[in-house]
Amino acid sequence: MGDMQGTGDSVRADDAPFWKTKTLAQMSNAEWESLCDGCGLCCLNKLEDWDTGEIAWTSIGCTLLDGQSCRCKDYSNRQATVPDCIQLTVNEVETLSWLPPTCGYRLVRDGIDLYWWHPLVSGDPQTVHQAGISVRGRTVPEDGIDIDDYEDYLVTWPLTVGEEEGRAR
Numbered sequence: 346m347g348d349m350q351g352t353g354d355s356v357r358a359d360d361a362p363f364w365k366t367k368t369l370a371q372m373s374n375a376e377w378e379s380l381c382d383g384c385g386l387c388c389l390n391k392l393e394d395w396d397t398g399e400i401a402w403t404s405i406g407c408t409l410l411d412g413q414s415c416r417c418k419d420y421s422n423r424q425a426t427v428p429d430c431i432q433l434t435v436n437e438v439e440t441l442s443w444l445p446p447t448c449g450y451r452l453v454r455d456g457i458d459l460y461w462w463h464p465l466v467s468g469d470p471q472t473v474h475q476a477g478i479s480v481r482g483r484t485v486p487e488d489g490i491d492i493d494d495y496e497d498y499l500v501t502w503p504l505t506v507g508e509e510e511g512r513a514r
Contacts, residue, residue: 364453364465369435380449382463382473385415385480386503387433390487391443392495400443403498406484415479445503447478 388410392401409418423430444451462476
């Protein structure tokens with residue numbers, strides 16, 4: 346007997362996108378990097394209450410965050426400039442509590458599909474901005490801001506962004 350082919354009405358398992366068939370640990374480096382939607386939310390400075398562990402978000406972007414593209418200005422060398430920059434690894438994604446609710450790494454970790462505006466779904470890196478998910482136009486650079494003044498820049502939108510966007514279009 347020859348190979349059995351689908352009728353076209355059903356999708357073969359090997360045709361499913363990698364983020365639906367692989368765990369984070371199984372992904373190639375290219376697949377891992379493509380899970381980043383380019384929103385820039387993880388590059389915002391956050392304050393942590395040492396007593397409760399609660400995270401408060403600010404609109405202050407890392408010195409290397411490009412406020413227009415929402416990408417790192419020197420991604421491959423970022424830790425030389427910003428030593429406390431957290432490189433997302435499988436272990437980090439499993440343990441970080443502050444990943445934004447729209448983060449592709451968090452969604453895959455939790456078994457939730459990516460939003461329609463994620464570049465892997467839309468095929469367009471601009472949809473994250475068009476959907477209003479990214480930090481574009483919402484940040485100030487950290488350069489020159491005293492850490493004692495960070496509380497003046499507290500925001501809640503990184504935790505609610507995308508809620509009204511829905512999953513399907």
